Amino acid sequence: MTAAKSTARHKPRADHTTPARPARAVRESRQRILSAIREAATEEFSLHGLKGTSTQAIAERAGLTKPQLHYYITGKEELYNELLDSVMQAWKIEFAPPGLSDPAEILAHYIRAKLDHAFDQPRVSRIFTREILDGGHNLGRYWPNARTWVQKEVGIINGWMARGLMKPMNAHLLLMHIWAMTQHHADFALQLHHICGPLDREAVAQDLIPFILRGCGLVQD
Structure with a gap:
């Protein structure tokens, strides 16, 4: 037996007993990691805003290293704009x-x-509020569409007033008041907790809805 034959006979064969990781498992793993990143970013941005949040903090909260985080995202701005879109x-x-x-x-x-x-x-609501308090520099592209759909709502409300179905008032301000009174339960949840204690959503609705409708002349005392 020649040395060449001996070497060939004992050459290790490729191990085909462990199949490649299924593509579905890879996709699911990637989605889990991306979900963890979004969750971490939501928490960090709601607490510190865009300027006060670092990719290091997002990575640590998501259970990743900073290089691992940047394998999935280009930067914190990408995550921030994605969250603003969702808001x-x-x-x-x-x-x-x-x-x-x-x-x-x-x-x-x-x-x-x-x-x-x-x-x-x-938390998502607080991200928007922090952006407003920081000057709203990242909201410029949203205002045209926001004005369009708000104007549609204003048109409906003005139509009710024109038909005598509700008291005359500034429809824009009515919407702003509704937003303020509802969003308060997100942005000032800590204040509400310490002053009012735990609040039941339905109890809040039962108080707030008649209060607003009465002001619109839609509920009789």
């Missing part, structure tokens, strides 16, 4: 959904939807 989309609540025509029912539905967002996604 603006979530706030585009359908003002007058099909099946509702009575002004009181439409406003009650709208107020409940805004309260739900405040209770369910308080």
Whole structure:
């Protein structure tokens, strides 16, 4: 037997017993990591805003190293803009959904939807508020669309007033007041907790909805 044959005979064969990681498992793992990154970014941005948040802090909260984080994202601005997009989309609540025509029912539905967002996604709401307090420099591209869909809501409310269905008032300010009173439960949740104690969402709705409707002349005392 020659040396060449001996070497060939004892050459290790490729191990085919461990298959390559399935593509589905790779995708699921990637999605889990991206979800952890988004969750960490949401918490950091809601606490510190864009300027006060570092990619190092996001990485640590997500359980990653900074190089690992940058394998999935280019920078914190990418995550921040993604979260701002989600805020603006979530706030585009359908003002007058099909099946509702009575002004009181439409406003009650709208107020409940805004309260739900405040209770369910308080950190996302606080990200928007911090951006406003920091000067709103990252919101320029959102204002044209925001004005468009707000104007549609204003048009509906003005139509009610023109038909004598509710008291005359500034429709823009009515919407701002609704936003302020509902978003308060997200942005000032800590204050509410210490002063009022735990608040039940339904109890808040039962107080707030008649309060606003009465001011609009849609509920009789």
